[in-house]
Amino acid sequence: MGKTIIISNRLPVQLQISNGTINAIPSVGGLATGMKSVHSGGESLWIGWSGLTDEDTPEELEDDIDKALKEHGCAKVKLNSDEIDGFYYGFSNRTIWPLFHYFLKYSEFELNYWDTYKKVNQKFADAIIENSDEDDTIWIHDYQLMLVPQMVREKRPDTTIGFFLHIPFPSFEIFRTLPWRDEILEGLLGSDLIGFHTYDYERHFLSSVRRLIGLDVSFNEIYLDNRVIKVDSFPMGIDYKKFRDAAISHESKSQDERSDLQVRLDNHKASAPDTKLILSIDRLDYSKGIAKRINAFEYFLQKYPEYKEKVRLIILAVPSRSNVPQYQLLKREVDELVGRINGELSTINWTPIWYFYRSLPFESLIDLYTSSDIAWLTPLRDGMNLVAKEYIATRTDKSGVLILSEMAGSAYEMNEALLINPNNFEQQADTLKRAFNMPLEEQVSRNTFLQKRLERYNVEVWANEFMNALKENRDLGQAFISE
Ligand code: ADQ
Numbered sequence: 001m002g003k004t005i006i007i008s009n010r011l012p013v014q015l016q017i018s019n020g021t022i023n024a025i026p027s028v029g030g031l032a033t034g035m036k037s038v039h040s041g042g043e044s045l046w047i048g049w050s051g052l053t054d055e056d057t058p059e060e061l062e063d064d065i066d067k068a069l070k071e072h073g074c075a076k077v078k079l080n081s082d083e084i085d086g087f088y089y090g091f092s093n094r095t096i097w098p099l100f101h102y103f104l105k106y107s108e109f110e111l112n113y114w115d116t117y118k119k120v121n122q123k124f125a126d127a128i129i130e131n132s133d134e135d136d137t138i139w140i141h142d143y144q145l146m147l148v149p150q151m152v153r154e155k156r157p158d159t160t161i162g163f164f165l166h167i168p169f170p171s172f173e174i175f176r177t178l179p180w181r182d183e184i185l186e187g188l189l190g191s192d193l194i195g196f197h198t199y200d201y202e203r204h205f206l207s208s209v210r211r212l213i214g215l216d217v218s219f220n221e222i223y224l225d226n227r228v229i230k231v232d233s234f235p236m237g238i239d240y241k242k243f244r245d246a247a248i249s250h251e252s253k254s255q256d257e258r259s260d261l262q263v264r265l266d267n268h269k270a271s272a273p274d275t276k277l278i279l280s281i282d283r284l285d286y287s288k289g290i291a292k293r294i295n296a297f298e299y300f301l302q303k304y305p306e307y308k309e310k311v312r313l314i315i316l317a318v319p320s321r322s323n324v325p326q327y328q329l330l331k332r333e334v335d336e337l338v339g340r341i342n343g344e345l346s347t348i349n350w351t352p353i354w355y356f357y358r359s360l361p362f363e364s365l366i367d368l369y370t371s372s373d374i375a376w377l378t379p380l381r382d383g384m385n386l387v388a389k390e391y392i393a394t395r396t397d398k399s400g401v402l403i404l405s406e407m408a409g410s411a412y413e414m415n416e417a418l419l420i421n422p423n424n425f426e427q428q429a430d431t432l433k434r435a436f437n438m439p440l441e442e443q444v445s446r447n448t449f450l451q452k453r454l455e456r457y458n459v460e461v462w463a464n465e466f467m468n469a470l471k472e473n474r475d476l477g478q479a480f481i482s483e
Pocket residue numbers: 028029030031033034166167236281282283316318358359360361362365382383384385386387388390
């Protein structure tokens with residue numbers, strides 16, 4: 001049996017060169033965090049972009065770069081800065097990302113972006129062919145690489161190929177606006193199995209396949225050129241044990257071992273025991289609804305002024321795609337909102353919002369998860385949202401309230417959370433009040449169900465289920481051909 005080849009735009013480590021030394025920095029983001037535990041456990045090779053453009057890579061360091069990547073079980077696809085601009089910042093993040101998150105007005109239909117996307121997808125497909133054998137199983141990830149399955153299929157008609165989309169697949173009415181809609185569907189249909197986080201995304205995809213390219217679809221199977229392509233939903237889990245264990249060891253830390261952030265959080269608790277901490281963590285992305293959340297927080301304090309000095313909102317926004325204008329605008333908007341609200345409402349003893357715009361180490365994430373009474377996550381659209389699951393996993397005493405947007409894929413599996421519509425400020429203000437006053441027994445009861453589910457359906461189970469379904473479908477497909 002061959003190896004598993006994982007392919008994604010970014011590798012689980014990003015390389016940086018400073019003073020001739022190569023540093024490997026762990027990648028942040030849902031895909032990297034989730035798949036890392038799958039990759040480190042098994043026989044696999046991960047192919048992707050290293051984070052260095054050709055222009056940033058001195059020729060004499062090429063071999064050292066390959067060696068550094070090999071240590072992490074990785075191989076690189078080389079990209080120059082024009083390719084990164086057109087493929088990543090362009091088609092992936094200025095066309096597909098906004099469109100698939102229902103931000104139609106942000107989506108740019110630029111022929112140049114599309115041409116570079118095709119060219120770079122071909123580079124990824126070539127790297128797969130170069131680094132794999134016929135009997136390997138290929139698992140391609142996410143919206144940056146939707147043409148790759150068919151490009152590999154053309155060269156390796158019998159190879160087993162799976163594809164997983166980490167973001168929503170939009171409804172037919174949205175998807176049909178894309179000028180290259182047929183090509184994207186045909187690219188994906190090179191796979192044997194196409195996975196989505198939720199049944200709705202799966203349904204939207206099947207409906208587009210049926211209505212746009214008129215293929216024969218039966219239930220969740222598509223018949224094409226003597227092949228059966230299976231479409232299914234696999235809601236992604238987290239490395240539950242990793243978060244749980246980190247929270248347990250966090251509790252046993254002595255005073256001296258506590259991080260500066262934890263000391264600050266502890267001091268806050270000690271000086272204002274009645275004040276509750278509300279946490280929000282996201283990449284700084286318009287799909288995550290950060291600006292709306294801050295406005296809703298202000299509305300909450302207007303509607304229920306008795307909570308002034310009783311709550312503090314911590315916003316951790318991780319810098320993301322800062323070359324794209326919409327992200328720069330959002331950064332400015334969030335900076336201004338936080339400044340205005342803190343300026344207007346702060347008192348000697350109280351700053352309503354603590355705002356961090358940076359990527360924090362894993363330990364600091366745990367400090368924040370374990371110290372916050374409420375997690376408030378309000379994406380306007382989100383494929384899954386792993387932060388919601390990570391917060392629950394770290395609540396070792398089962399206390400804590402999760403307020404979660406219904407527009408996140410994770411809401412389908414997290415019914416015991418307080419689910420809200422992020423556009424409804426009235427409902428959010430009332431839900432924050434409810435969370436603030438929720439009796440401990442109710443918190444424990446809700447989190448017991450949530451934790452059990454997260455522990456059972458962790459990221460390893462998720463990956464295994466996908467891989468098993470892929471192999472099963474391959475066998476089924478072969479039986480279909482020989483009939
Ligand atoms: P993302 O949009 O990146 O992922 P999310 O699922 O919330 O969103 O994952 C973020 C990840 O980054 C979490 O695992 C979190 O721990 C980590 N992280 C956040 N802030 C951090 C920080 N400051 N420092 C270090 N790590 C941090 C995309 C889709 C999601 C989908 C995932 C997985 O947009 O909808 O859930 O892929 O499929």
